[in-house]
Amino acid sequence: MELKHYWLVVKKRLWILALIVIVSCAAVGYYTVAYITPQYEATTSLIVNDYKDSSSPVETMDLGSINSTVMLIKTYKEVIRTPRIMKEVAEAYPQLNTTYGELLGKVSVSSVSETQVMSITVRDDSYERAARMANAVAAVFQKTVPTLMKVDNVAILNQADPEEARGPVSPNLVVNVAVAFILSFMAGLALCFLLEFLDDTVKTEQDVAEVLELPVLSSIAKIKQKDMDGGGPSAKPMTGREKNVSLGS
Numbered sequence: 149m150e151l152k153h154y155w156l157v158v159k160k161r162l163w164i165l166a167l168i169v170i171v172s173c174a175a176v177g178y179y180t181v182a183y184i185t186p187q188y189e190a191t192t193s194l195i196v197n198d199y200k201d202s203s204s205p206v207e208t209m210d211l212g213s214i215n216s217t218v219m220l221i222k223t224y225k226e227v228i229r230t231p232r233i234m235k236e237v238a239e240a241y242p243q244l245n246t247t248y249g250e251l252l253g254k255v256s257v258s259s260v261s262e263t264q265v266m267s268i269t270v271r272d273d274s275y276e277r278a279a280r281m282a283n284a285v286a287a288v289f290q291k292t293v294p295t296l297m298k299v300d301n302v303a304i305l306n307q308a309d310p311e312e313a314r315g316p317v318s319p320n321l322v323v324n325v326a327v328a329f330i331l332s333f334m335a336g337l338a339l340c341f342l343l344e345f346l347d348d349t350v351k352t353e354q355d356v357a358e359v360l361e362l363p364v365l366s367s368i369a370k371i372k373q374k375d376m377d378g379g380g381p382s383a384k385p386m387t388g389r390e391k392n393v394s395l396g397s
Contacts, residue, residue: 172332
């Protein structure tokens with residue numbers, strides 16, 4: 149019975165719930181499309197090889213050296229996102245029109261688990277600019293590694309193509325509207341139950357019984373005006389004899 153009562157509470161104020169959900173979803177959708185600048189991502193891939201002398205044969209690379217290289221990638225990931233590397237990128241590529249501080253906020257570095265591949269990803273409001281930034285960071289890092297680490301074991305595996313047509317990665321209109329729908333629906337439900345809790349008016353026989361703590365002996369049904377006029381579906385046609393009946397005082 150409690151579940152039915154909850155449904156009746158929601159049903160009574162269903163228009164409030166629907167209004168909150170519709171307005172919230174429409175507002176979030178409009179704000180996402182009209183005011184949030186689309187963001188694009190470009191990625192350049194690097195491969196970190198095991199360092200060897202030129203006289204060493206390729207066959208000497210074993211599982212242990214690969215594991216040590218994978219551990220070295222963790223160091224490289226931190227080195228790339230340092231002010232020194234970003235300052236060199238900003239100075240070497242002035243056509244990017246960016247500062248090292250902006251690069252730090254746009255560049256992220258990741259690696260594929262248990263591999264020697266490392267990815268430099270740049271997010272910007274222009275895919276072409278993001279691709280050029282990613283390529284610039286990769287090129288500068290490749291040139292700087294021999295000086296910093298005394299090894300030359302980084303090669304560019306794949307560069308981002310500035311001419312490639314890519315769609316924005318954010319904002320995601322569907323996700324934003326879905327989140328707005330869930331949150332507004334929960335807020336609408338909370339408001340419905342809050343209004344029901346604050347409503348202390350007496351409307352039903354059950355309310356009377358609860359307030360007065362007395363049993364309900366009788367109740368008066370609600371009668372529509374058309375029933376009082378005799379035009380309702382429950383009205384019965386009068387016979388000829390019934391027409392002659394009158395009530396005296």
